[in-house]
Amino acid sequence: MSIENNLKRIADAVEKIADYMTADKQPGEPKAPKPIAPPNATPAAAPAAPQKPEAVSDTPEPKPVAPAAPVPSMTPEELNEAMIVEFRRLGKRDPIDTVLAQFGVSGVTQLEPAQYQPVLDAIKAIPA
Numbered sequence: 001m002s003i004e005n006n007l008k009r010i011a012d013a014v015e016k017i018a019d020y021m022t023a024d025k026q027p028g029e030p031k032a033p034k035p036i037a038p039p040n041a042t043p044a045a046a047p048a049a050p051q052k053p054e055a056v057s058d059t060p061e062p063k064p065v066a067p068a069a070p071v072p073s074m075t076p077e078e079l080n081e082a083m084i085v086e087f088r089r090l091g092k093r094d095p096i097d098t099v100l101a102q103f104g105v106s107g108v109t110q111l112e113p114a115q116y117q118p119v120l121d122a123i124k125a126i127p128a
Contacts, residue, residue, distance in 0.1 A: 074116045095126045
């Protein structure tokens with residue numbers, strides 16, 4: 001699948017999303033978000049009175065949880081734009097396809113968001 005085909009598919013999808021989002025409102029009328037009711041809404045209990053600290057035990061304290069994975073700083077659209085620039089720099093697609101194959105995919109739509117930057121870095125490292 002070529003980069004141009006991928007860009008066309010993305011553009012079509014964005015257009016469909018825009019059409020869907022604007023389909024049920026009149027021109028000039030802002031779309032109001034639908035309220036979400038919490039399940040089993042019950043009043044919150046009053047806070048308990050402070051208790052005396054319990055005796056220290058020999059059990060080890062729980063280890064801190066690792067922080068969540070960082071949010072990818074690149075969107076699929078930005079990756080496609082950057083890959084088009086690299087395609088123009090290289091003048092051919094074969095090196096880009098080789099990098100994608102090294103990541104186990106045949107197209108950018110198969111990449112996970114965490115792979116965007118490493119793939120782009122690998123493509124940028126290819127000499128022109």
